[in-house]
Amino acid sequence: MFTVVMVVNLIAESIMMFIGGKAVVFIFSKLQSISYQTASNLSADSNAMKGTMLSNYISAYKWVIIITAVITFIAFVLALFIKDKPIDYRSTESKDKKETLQQKMTTYKRLVNYKTVVWVLYLCAVQLGAGLFIQYVPIYLNNILHIPRGITSTINTLQTVAIFVGYFFAPYFAKKLGSIMTIAISTIICAPLMLVIANAKMLGTGAALFAVVGTILFFRSGLANASMPVQQEVQMILVDKDMRPAFSAVIEIALSVVGVIDGLFTEFYLLKTQQGYANAYIIIYCVRNCIDSRIC
Numbered sequence: 001m002f003t004v005v006m007v008v009n010l011i012a013e014s015i016m017m018f019i020g021g022k023a024v025v026f027i028f029s030k031l032q033s034i035s036y037q038t039a040s041n042l043s044a045d046s047n048a049m050k051g052t053m054l055s056n057y058i059s060a061y062k063w064v065i066i067i068t069a070v071i072t073f074i075a076f077v078l079a080l081f082i083k084d085k086p087i088d089y090r091s092t093e094s095k096d097k098k099e100t101l102q103q104k105m106t107t108y109k110r111l112v113n114y115k116t117v118v119w120v121l122y123l124c125a126v127q128l129g130a131g132l133f134i135q136y137v138p139i140y141l142n143n144i145l146h147i148p149r150g151i152t153s154t155i156n157t158l159q160t161v162a163i164f165v166g167y168f169f170a171p172y173f174a175k176k177l178g179s180i181m182t183i184a185i186s187t188i189i190c191a192p193l194m195l196v197i198a199n200a201k202m203l204g205t206g207a208a209l210f211a212v213v214g215t216i217l218f219f220r221s222g223l224a225n226a227s228m229p230v231q232q233e234v235q236m237i238l239v240d241k242d243m244r245p246a247f248s249a250v251i252e253i254a255l256s257v258v259g260v261i262d263g264l265f266t267e268f269y270l271l272k273t274q275q276g277y278a279n280a281y282i283i284i285y286c287v288r289n290c291i292d293s294r295i296c
Contacts, residue, residue, distance in 0.1 A: 006229055007167050014160040016071075020064060021138065021153020028060035036150075043149035046142065111247055115238050120254050126187070127255045129194075131262035137217070145200055147210055155214045159221040166226035174230045183234070186227040193220040 029039035032053060042049065042057075049057055137159075141152040166186075173182040193216050196203075203212045239247045 006232075007164060010160055010164045010167065014157055014164070017160055018153060018157040020068075021156070022150050023064050023067075024060045024153075025148075025150045027063050028057050031056035031059055040148045040150045043142065044146045111239065111243060111250060116247065119235070119238055120251060122183075123251060124254050124258050127258045128262060131259055132266065141213065145209065145213065147213070151210055155210070155217060158214055159217050162218040162220075162222035163225040163228075166222040166224070167229055170226050170229040173226055174233075179230045179234050182230050183227040186223050186225075190220050190224045193223075 025039045025043055026036060028043065029036045032039060034042075042053070046054070046057060138149070138152045138156060141147045141155065142149055147155070170182070173186075177185065197213065197216055197220070200209070200213055203209055235247070235251070236244055
């Protein structure tokens with residue numbers, strides 16, 4: 001079930017991700033009154049832009065952000081029509097049972113145990129790495145590796161296709177390796193791939209660099225996400241059915257805190273230099289691999 005739902009989401013995400021970068025270049029070309037190919041070449045090094053050209057390039061992003069906001073609002077409206085059923089998150093025994101405040105506190109204390117704490121720490125470590133990687137990949141590819149913006153959107157789309165492939169094989173891996181081993185192994189294997197990406201300037205330039213980076217990111221995304229449907233399932237079986245909403249809330253709060261940490265780390269260190277980007281992955285994957293060993 002988790003695999004099907006996530007695959008449907010990926011199909012739409014892949015289409016929009018492919019369009020996104022190319023839309024920036026297209027709008028920029030119109031604002032600058034130049035050809036699409038010229039605009040694409042200029043987008044490979046936005047730091048070299050000055051004056052009106054830089055202003056038009058930023059305006060192109062603003063228009064794409066506005067379009068994204070409109071689409072997001074439409075999605076929000078559609079979400080209002082989704083109706084949940086109490087039986088999905090509440091057992092029959094507790095359906096009509098009213099708990100006192102003390103009983104509720106006792107129930108929530110059951111959330112704090114070795115398995116749930118390690119799981120939340122694992123998800124925080126994953127989010128810490130994902131937050132430093134996913135949204136900043138286009139910036140890294142574009143500003144540091146100087147890959148044209150239109151090409152980076154293609155690379156990002158291939159990553160999403162790789163996620164689809166990973167989801168497709170997730171049930172097979174879970175059956176053969178078990179849920180926990182699938183999660184741990186897929187995370188550990190990604191480490192060397194990420195370290196190569198962080199030092200991608202050593203891989204060459206031009207079309208060769210585009211091909212190598214795209215291939216590595218494809219395999220990294222496929223491996224990293226082969227465990228995602230399994231991860232969603234494990235999260236639901238670590239606690240009793242009645243505790244799933246509360247456990248999900250705790251996880252979301254923890255991930256929100258990690259998001260703030262990601263933002264501060266990015267501002268003061270990550271994208272200052274290429275070495276900062278490289279060192280970030282050494283730190284993050286050391287943390288993740290240590291927690292993976294605890295999960296195993």
